[in-house]
Amino acid sequence: MLASTRRAERRSAFILIAPFLLIYLVLFIYPTLKMLELSFTNAPLIGAGDWVYFKNYVRLFGDRLFKTAVWNTGYFVVLTVVPNVAIGLLIALMVDRLKGWTQSVVLAAFFLPYILPVSVVFLMWRWILDLQFGIAQYPIEFFYGERVPVFRTIPWFLPMVGLITIWWTNGFNVLLFIAGLRNISPEIYDAAAMDGANRWQLFWKITWPLIWPVTALVATIQLILQLKIFDQVYLFSVGGRSEPTMVLVQYIYREAFQRNHGGYAATIATALFVLIAALSVLQYQVLRARGAE
Structure with a gap:
């Protein structure tokens, strides 16, 4: 009876998990x-190609633009992940x-930017930072001494896109933290007071130790999202010098859709996949271990 x-x-x-598994x-x-199979070929984006085995990976490690994209992606992660979590x-x-x-x-005011599509965010901030008419150029001119075309000035580009990204996505972090804070019993605060x-x-x-699991979750989500940054960088760099500000997903897009190098694009995508998986697991384990102390 028990076995049946x-x-x-x-x-x-x-039966319940079968749809999800499928x-x-x-x-x-x-x-x-x-994608992994394609990375070992010289195939175009659509169609078959010849096997080149590890030739794409050898090329990858000697690719100057790939190194630039890795550096820019890492720089963007540093600019956004910790500040985004802390501000949230x-x-x-x-x-x-x-x-x-x-x-x-x-709460609705802070969450409102998060529901905006990236095209709206792009048009809004392009107007705000416009060299001639942008209202943000007045404080830039006051502190910097002159107006700056921030999206055409390489040292300004990624920090400004990072600032816009924090403004745009922070509402989601706030919601997660609010949910975590509401799970803390007021009786604990009353007893401590x-x-x-x-x-x-x-x-x-009290608050920091009990909110730590949510903090670890938010930090991990932000790390994954910012490693996959594409939309903002691509839109704000249109018409400018994209190579110095190239990020990994943008490089994949260029190789696959603009140069029709499907095999090499798959190689870059595989490298990004491994990077995201490794860093996400490492960060989450470190944060979880820190929270268990």
């Missing part, structure tokens, strides 16, 4: 394997102190 019950439970579980195999596993937590702490409709309005804990001690001894 277990078989029925396994059958039910398999979709996962068709939309992720199969394309990943095909700070905003969430402030919003969480509000009550009623005020909290809802403020009765023992004489000040606001900083409440945060450092």
Whole structure:
């Protein structure tokens, strides 16, 4: 009787997860394997090619533009991931102190940019930072001494795109942190306050340890998203010098869709896949270990 019950439970579980497994195999596993296979050929984007084995990978490690793209991608990650997480937590702490409709309005204001499509974000910030008419050029001129075409000036380009990305995506982080903060029982704060804990001690001894799992999750999500950065960099670099500001996904796009080098583009994509998987697992494990201390 017990054995038949277990078989029925396994059958039910398999039926429930079968659609997900099918979709996962068709939309992720199969394309990943095909990408890996394509990386060992000199095939165009569409059509068959000859096997070149590890020739693409040898070329990759000697490719100056690939090294530039890796550097720019890493630089962009440094510019955005930690500031995005820190700003999101700070905003969430402030919003969480509000009550009623005020909290809802403020939270909606911070989340609103996140629902905007990237094309709208591009047009909005291109106007704000326009060299002649942009309102952001006034503070730039005040502090820097002159107006700057930020999207055509290489040292300014990635930091400014990073700033725009933080403004655009931070609302999602705020929502995750708000959810984490609401899971902390107010009774814990009341008990600590009765023992004489000040606001900083409440945060450092209670809020920070209890919010750490959410922080690790947000940091991991941001790392993955920023390693795959493409839209903003591509749009803001249109018409300018794209090679000095090239990132990895943009390089894949150029090799695949503009130069019809499907095999080499798949090689770059494989390298990016391995990089994202390795760094994501490493960061999450480090953050989880830090939270367990």
